[in-house]
Amino acid sequence: MVTHFDHVTIVVRDVGKAKAFFALLGFTEQQSVVIAGGQFSSYMGIPEIEAEHVTLALANSSPHIEVQLLRYRHPDPVLDSDVSRLDKLGFNHVCFKVEDIEAEARRLSASGVELRNEIMEFHDRKLVFLAGPEGVTVELAQWLTR
Secondary structure: OOOOOOEEEEEOOOHHHHHHHHHHOOEEEEEEEEEEOHHHHHHHOOOOOEEEEEEEEEOOOOOOOEEEEEEEEEOOOOOOOOOOOOOOOOOOOEEEEOOOHHHHHHHHHHOOOOEOOOOEEEOOEEEEEEEOHHHOEEEEEEEOOO
């Protein structure tokens, strides 16, 4: 039985830019290694894989939450020209809970993060989409108490 969300992995071209984005959300770098060789090729299903693997963790979160970044050295990553489309099949977005969505939206906008829409209320939450690294959609949610 699943106990909680563990991590999401995002393939990026610019690790520094992705780390800066997630730092704004409170994630800090835990480790950075290069993955390569037969074990990783077999596990990932990618022959001759070689990639920088950076683990970011949300400080003081319980349960522990990670965003893992992969920057491929080999092979070249496949570009998903529809990654930001929310009407395609497959992965859609990742969402993180916040305490004050309006304050977070102002702070992130002031730091250059693009809000994809206006804040809206839906199912006891306030929600907003952000344009994340490589066009991945990141959502923020503030749970409302009634």
